[in-house]
Amino acid sequence: MIIGHESIVKYLTKALSSKHLAHAYLFYGPKNVGKTTVAWWFAKGLICQGNQPPCGQCSNCAAFAKSLYPDFYVIEPLPEGRDITIEQIRHLKSKVSQTAFYNSRKVVILRPAEYLNSESVNAFLKMLEEPPADTILILICNNIESLPATILSRSTMLKFSLLPQHQIEQALSDDYTREQKKFITNLAQGRIGQALCFNSEKIHGIIEAEKKVIKMLKSAPDQKISWLTENLASFDDNFVDLTTSLIRDILLHKINQSDFCIHTYLTSELKTISTTHSLPGLLKTLKSLFELPFNLKKNINPQLLWQSIFLKF
Ligand SMILES: [Zn+2]
Structure with missing residues (x-):
């Protein structure tokens, strides 16, 4: 469930229904505010076949929900590594250069984008310069200062902000006492992901x-x-x-x-x-x-x- 970020969701909903889409989106802002949740929702919307994407009813939505949709790729540092490597980007490139399995879009989520290293960032930049057909790239980034300007200028940038305290308090389970809710909200400081982990x-x-x-x-x-x-x-x-x-x-x-x-x-x-x-x-x-x-x-x-x-x- 998406909490907050109403204007971003509105913007992306409009993009989904109008089909006026960019090749690359960059979701940036503080950690744990909901960028990944919105990215997953948007990715589902991009492959949905329903009238109001993501409809949650069509076969693509069902396959996506079960992590079975074959044209959806998530690129993140491997468990044993700290960076997103050039090999991962090369592998991704070869995947997205092929035709989509279901004659639909291919969607890539890359996170966190600041974990691209000096080699992989250049390889990824080439993908942005020559976007593969029918492919939408969604980059998630907590620290935008560490990304080269060339990546920023080739992406549609959407800034995620900390959520207001009252929105976090409302989202917390009623099993908590009022004091506990206050404690969690104070600690989370606008980071809904952190608040919901308590x-x-x-x-x-x-x-x-x-x-x-x-x-x-x-x-x-x-x-x-x-x-x-x-x-x-x-x-x-x-x-x-x-x-x-x-x-x-x-x-x-x-x-x-x-x-x-x-x-x-x-x-x-x-x-x-x-x-x-x-x-x-x-x-x-x-x-x-x-x-x-x-x-x-x-x-x-x-x-x-x-x-x-x-x-x-
Ligand atoms: Zn659907």
Whole structure:
């Protein structure tokens, strides 16, 4: 189910019914706001044979729903790799250069587009320059700055934004209490995908993880290092987001903007921490956390990266 993004859905619905379609669409914007959900819906619409695509009733829609439709391709990094490789793009090229199996369109979803490497991005660009017949390419990208301008200029760009808090709150199951809904909405910060992944167990896990990070932030340097060594293996994207959101709240307390804080249940603790740190120091820590995912991608030692952030805090 698509939540939000009404104007994009309206635009794509019009494109589907008028059949005035671009060769390539670029869905870009923050992670977990629903780009993939809209891309799948649009892909289904592109191969649908009904009058109001995607009708959900025709044989193409049925085959698509069961992942059996043969002219639909998803290109993403292989489980063992970090990039979308040139071999994957070459393979895709040979597939889409053939006639569609069902005399319909071929549809490709490529995600995340920023994972194209220097070789594969050029091969993909050639596909955009000489679009294969009856093929629609849908690129999904979280970080548009990392894509070459030549890709942007050859795609119809659709910008996805963070969803308003009330829209996320409405989408949450009524099994949650009002407080739990508030907690999830605050944490998700407009990312519906993140909000819908929550459950009571996960909420409990996050609260426990946050308490541990705060305890570590207040500890002595040698304790920080041993905590880091012990826990490093479990650090994932969610941990980066969690730590970033805590530091962000400490910064907001520092500048007396507590109204915008996410972790309202930690107000007194975070406020106290904010009094022991300078504003430039907090800004520096936050910037390092923003840059962390990019530095991790450059294969810089994760232990050293985290250590430099926590020890300077
Ligand atoms: Zn259909």
